[in-house]
Amino acid sequence: MGRKRSHSIAIWTVLILFAFWTVVPIALVVLNSFKRAKDIFTVSPRLVFTPTLDNYVNAFTKANFGLYYVNSVIVALASTVIVIVTGTFAAYALTSFRLRSANTIANGFLLGKLVPVISMLLPLFVIINAIGLRGTLAGPTIAHVALNLPFxxxxxxxxxxxxxxxxxxxxxxxxCTRMQTFWKVLFPLILPGVAAAFVLSMQYSWNELLFSLQLTNLDTYTLPVGIAGFVGAISVDWGLSSAAATATMVPLIIVGFFVQKHIATGTTGGAVKG
Incomplete structure (x- = not known):
């Protein structure tokens, strides 16, 4: 009994520390988004203060944050839908059809995922610039599709x-035809995997900065690029950046809350076989 109790205490201690490590930074960002500058820059964190919505108003009116929000929604949704559709059907073809080179093709996709992301920046930049899509929303969309598809x-x-x-x-x-078999038999069974892939791909595209920064311009900036713009060479507008970060977190938190069961099943369900 004593050993079990010590084991339980150790587990709960680790979980509490992990929750503290995860939640506290997010809570500070949310609190700072409702603070004035004088409340943010106090020596000790001020938990009791008069909240204000000025940071949110300035973010969506003066900082052009609303446009960045729309751009991120378009890029994230478009890239995620393309990745889910093409990735699911590609996986179906590789696992269901008798292709001699199926394993070779699958290993090729895995090799693409193992390549460091930074090394893909220059080739994708050259390709997207050559076809005239740099500075458009199609540029980061294509890049995010290329990065998420192998996964x-x-x-x-x-x-x-x-x-x-x-x-x-x-x-x-x-x-049943092949397509009827897929939609009526397979798709309901792999729905947790589709939900997990959708959320994880959406999360990556929503938060991706490097490719979005290099492939867009002032009119096509996404949320991470817009938030990075609040960091100046001399100072940082902490209130504005905190409000922008809080508004950026909300959609993914809502989506993750509703599909958390599918995410837990999806990220582990395919790990036993294959």
Missing amino acids: VIWLMMGFLRDVPPELQQAALIDG
Whole structure:
């Protein structure tokens, strides 16, 4: 009993410390977004203060943050939908069709994911600039698709391999086409994986800075680029940047709250087989 109690205390201590480490920085950002400058720059953090919405008003009116928000929604949704559709069907083809080079193709996608992201910046910049998409929303969208696609393919391959092949064979024998088999039999079973891939791809595209900074201009900046613009060479507008960061976190927190069960299943469900 004493050993079990010590084990439980150790586990709870680690969980509490991890929660503290995770929640406190976020809480400070949220609090700073409602503070005036004089309250932010106190020597000790001031928990009791008069809240204000000036930082949010300035972010969406003076800092052109509303445009960055719309740009991020377009880029994140477009890249995520493209990645989910192409990645799921590519995984379906690699796991269900008898292709001689299926393993080679799958390993090629994995190799693309192992390459450091920074090393892909110059080639993608050259390609997107050559086809005239630099400075448009299509530029970062294509870059995010290229970066997320290998991950989604491998994640969905794990789920599709877990589905018993007898289910597909039974559907084909009953007269279903390949597409009918996919939508009526496979898709409901791999839905947790699709939800996990959607949220994780959306999160990456929503928060990605490097490619968005290099492939956009003032009219097509996304949220991370816009927030980075609040950091000046001499000073940082902490109130404005905190308000922008808080507004940026809200959509993903809401989405993650509603699909958290699918995320937990999706990130582990395809890890047993394949």
